[in-house]
Amino acid sequence: MLCRTVPKFVNINELYRLEEGCSQLISICNSKSLKEGVCVHSPIIKLGLLGNLYLSNNLLSLYAKRFGLKQARNLFDEMPDRDVVSWTTMQAAYVRHGNYNDAFELFDLMTTLGNSPNEFTLSTLIRSCSETRELKLGSCVHGYAIKGGFESKPVLGCTLIDLYAKCDCTKEAYETFRNMDDADTVTWTTMISSLVQAQKWAEAPQLYITMLESGVAPNEFTFTKLLATTSFMGLKYGKLLHSHLISLGVNLNVVLKTALVDMYSGYQELEYAMKVANQTPEKDVFLWTSIISCFNQNSKVKEAIAAFQEMRMSGIPPHSFTYSSALSACTLLPSLELGKQIHLQIILAGLEADVCAGSALINMYMKSDLIEDALRVFRSIATPSVICWTSLISGLAEHGFEQDCYRYFLDMQAAGVQPNSFTLSSILGACKNQISMFHGYVLKSMAYQDIVVGNALVDAYARSGMVDDARRVIRTMKHRDPITYTSLATRLNQMGDHEMALKTIDSMRADNVKMDEISLASLVSAATGLGTIETGKQLHCFSLRYGLDNTRSVKNSLVDFYGKVGCLKDACKAFEEITEPDVVSWNGLISILALNGHISAALSAFDNMRLAGLNPDSITLLSVLSACSQGGLVDFGMHYFQTMRETHNIEPALDHYVRVIDLHGRAGQLEKAMEIVESMPFEADAKIYKTLLSACKLHRNVLLGEDVARRGLHLDPYDSSFYLLLASLYDELDRPDLSTKTRKLMRDRGMRKSPSQSWVELSGKIHVFITGDRSHPEMNDMEEKLEFLRAEFKSRGFLYRDDEDSCHHSEKLALAFGLVSMPPEAVIRIMKNISICRECHDFIVLATKVVEREIVVRDRSRLHVFKNGSCSCKHYS
CATH class of the missing domain: 1.25.40 (Serine Threonine Protein Phosphatase 5, Tetratricopeptide repeat)
Incomplete structure (x- = not known):
């Protein structure tokens, strides 16, 4: 309405035009939150238009959005007339700024002055109760709404559903939803959102189906809420939702794109995530943050950094979560210099005291061993x-x-x-x-x-x-999951108690805890350590049955298992089934090829790895050097060693030097090996000297061997390996006096040789044999078999020295048991806790000529595959 008080100098028609102009201008400024719209306030006062409620309410809304509550309340109090829109606008401003008590006080004043609220007023109050989780007060407003006949209004219904959902009253939320007359898309979406919030993952999709059956079309926000359930419902369900939104022609706005990227990222589906992100050019800070996080989760750290830089170049300022994701990428890369640059950007953005960014900075500096810097960041956060x-x-x-x-x-x-x-x-x-x-x-x-x-x-x-x-x-825990038993099994593996680690399978079954890919990989590792091929194959079958065989960690563990029990074909097959082998996968393949004596194939695998675009790590080069050492490829080995720094930017560690010394030692280049020991950038440790002493034993160099033993014992006087290796060296030189003296010295110092044990798996049972122990129930048959073999060696003219001391060595007993108890075509697989002795090694080589079957012995040092009178170790034991 036109104000009654009209300035005398203003024409009435002109006043109408001015009023219309002011109305349009303030409406545009309010919708776009342009603070310049407040300039209209002065003409409105001068022209006497404050009585125009449409103008005044728009002006009130603009003040509340851009100039704060105090200025808005001053205008509200000055308004000559107020309607329900005025009161609701002011109350909504209080709620938006978190002044919930002021909103209710204003509501009380409104009703006291005789003004009746509408559904929008009550919706604002319920939203206030929602934010504060004031269920009791919200229920009172609900009662007021029922009394006023507003309960079925969609806008009120949505806020009521949200209130009950946030207060964990899903039943009441459902009841409110059912009582609504014509639930629209927003209402259905709100109800779906409440179920997601209550973590009722299965019920939300069911309601979505009912929504479609009711003829209500979902929108982009409906799908955004539904995609939050995919972490429970699975990737297939997520892809189904994606196909639904495409077929329904739902607008792919930036919020929905972010939800899709997050969903695919959670399942490491990087390709799908990036396709969605780039489907439309629109990106905001939340989508960019999801993209960076997605790259991090898929170990594409360089791409994550590139995305962060592209975002900044596009003019979108990062927020604290973006900086946190970028810092995570710097930590994973690792790149401390780049991390420090981002730290500077955080300071310039005024976010150094931010909890999220601060935590990421602390983590980055801690990972970079800069503890003081991490503490400095921590102290800069006012309220950590x-x-x-x-x-x-x-x-x-x-x-x-x-x-x-x-x-x-x-x-x-x-x-x-x-x-x-x-x-x-x-x-x-x-x-x-x-x-x-x-x-x-x-x-x-x-x-x-x-x-x-x-x-x-x-x-x-x-x-x-x-x-x-x-x-x-574990027994006191109310709930147990795969991690519970994986932790126990992993630690038992590290302690060498593989048999006990495998027994956790029974505990998991008793607790009805299903193995996941991590626990399965740990248990396969236990089977590898124990050498139980039947158990390992059963675990492999389990992975196939429950769809875990496609996970890279399980495949990697199977490559290692089959390779270390001598089933090289199965190991290579497991590797070939890995969709995208990573560095760990290739390291496993190179290692087991070398272990099984396939040196050329191991070095070819290294070349193939590089052709696949993967950079080797220190473990890769360790395996390559080991392959060269076993194959006697000194020149190749030194070439790989020298290119570690130049080509691969890998600093050689002590273990790499151990391999190089072994490389020269096996080849008989003992002086060169000693030169490397003297020129190393590290102090030689016991492992270095044991490696060199083994080479001295192989090549019967007593002078150097005694010197190396003396140096090693100076570092560790109670390491029995030095005494045993030196005694074996004397044995090789036929000096039993020195050998006996060395062993006596070891005993006098309180050291004992670990009893030699070998074991064989038969029908799921482990049969253990100890040197000198003749208590096995099939001992008579086993001794007859060994005697038969010795007779055959003699009759066939084999050069073999029968050693009385080694007659009942554990590996011979295990071999005899295998020959007696296993089918003629079965491979005999023997595990041994210490290195196989030379005499037993030669005995098994000759045995394969007699029995014409494959025999695999895995000792503490290496794998020996005996076949047709030869061994994969090239007779280096």
């Missing part, structure tokens, strides 16, 4: 959150600063920040001496109910060799 504290404590834990972890743990609590499950698991990861103390805290704080903390306790005890305590924790 639990995430920041956890980043600091976990970083200290990784560096082994157990006392500092404990001190900051106490400081954290003193600051009023309670540790979460990740904080406790990080501390437990560092614990060596204080596990029981932290276990006490876990019990006192009831944190043991969290499976993450329980698993960390299991791992901490098992890592410290306290296996019984680890099992006790």
Whole structure:
């Protein structure tokens, strides 16, 4: 309405035009949140147009958006007339700024002055209750809405559904939804969102189907909510949703693109994620952040950095989560210099004290061993959150600063920040001496109910060799998952107790815990360590049955397993089935080819790896040098060693020098090997001297051998290997007096040789043989078989020296058992805890000529594949 008080100098028609112009201008400025629109305020006052509620309400909305609550409230109080839109606009401004009490006070004033609210007013109040989780107050507003007849209004229904969902009242949310007259797309989407929020993953898709059956078309926000369920429902379901939105012609806006990228990223489907991201040119900071994170998750770190730089060049300023993802890429690369540049950008953006960016900086500096820099960043954060504290404590834990972890743990609590499950698991990861103390805290704080903390306790005890305590924790846990048993099995593997590690399979079955790819890989590793081919094959069958065989970690473990039990064809087949072999896959292939004596094939695999575009790591070069050493390829080996720095930018470590010394030692170039020992950039350790002493034994160089033994014993006087190798060297030179003296010296110093053990698997059972032990029930048959072989050697004219001392060595007993108990065509696979002796090695070589079957012996050092009178080790034992 036109204000009654009209300035005398203004023509009435002109006033109408001015009023219309002001109306259009303020409407445009309000819709686009342009602060320049406030300039209209002065003409409105001068022209006496404040009584025009449309103009005044638009102006009020603009003040609330751009100039804050105080200015908006001043205008509101000055308005000569107010309608329900005015009151609702002001209340909405309070709610938007988090002033929830002021919104309700204004509502009370509104109703006291006799103004009736509408569904938008009540919706604003319910949104306030939603944000504060005030269920009781929200229910009162709901009652007011029912009394006023607004309950079925879609806008009110949506906010009510949201309120009940956030207060974990899914039943009430459903009831509200069912009572609505004509639920539109927004209402259906809100209800789906409430189910997702309540983690009712299966119910949300069911409601979506009902929505389609009801003839209501979903929009981009519907699919955004549904895609959040794919982490539970699986990739196939996610792809089905993607195809649905395409077939329905849903607009692929930037929010929906971000949700799709996140979904495909979670399943390492990088190609699909990038196709979606680039389908339309529109990108915002959230989509860019998802793209960077996606590259990180798929180990495409350089691409992540490139995406971050492209985003900045496009003019989109990063937010704290973007910087966090970029810093994660720098940590993974690693590139400290680039990380420092991003740190500078964070400072310039005023985000150094931000919790998310700060945590990422702490993590980066900790990973780069710059602990003081990490502490400096931590201290710059005014109120560190639990995430920041956890980043600091976990970083200290990784560096082994157990006392500092404990001190900051106490400081954290003193600051009023309670540790979460990740904080406790990080501390437990560092614990060596204080596990029981932290276990006490876990019990006192009831944190043991969290499976993450329980698993960390299991791992901490098992890592410290306290296996019984680890099992006790498992029994007290309310819930157990694959990680629980993987932690235990992995630590048992590291302790060499592979048989006990495999027994966790029975515990998992009893708990109805299914193996995942990580636990399966760990158990295959246990079967590899024990050499139990039947168990390994059963685990392989399990992987096929449950679809775990396509995971790279499982395939890598199968390559290693089959290679180390002498099934090279199966190992190569497992490798060929890996869709995209990584460096670990190629390292495994090169290693097992060399182990089985296929030296040329191992070096060809190295070339193929490089042709595939993968850069070797230090483990790759270690395997290549080992292959050259076993094959006697000195020139090739030195070439690979020399190109480590020049071509591959890999600094040789002590283990690489061990391989080079072994390379020269095997070839008889003992002086050259000694020169390398003297010129190394490291101090020689016991392993170096043991390698060189083995070469002296092979080539019967007693003078150098005695010197090397003396040096090694100076480093470690109680390492029995030096005494045994030196005694064997004297044996080779037929000096039993010196051999006996050396062994007596070892015994006098309290050292004992580990008893020689060999074992064979038959029908799932392990048969163990100890040197000199004749208690096996089939011993008579076994001795007859050994006697038969010796007679055959003699009758066939084989050169063989029958050694009385080695008559009942464990590997011979295991061989005899295999010949007696296994089918004639079966490969005999023998595992041994120490290196095979020369006499037994020669005995088995000749045995393969008599029995004409393959015999595989894996000792502590290498794999021996005996066949047709030869061995894959080229007779170097």
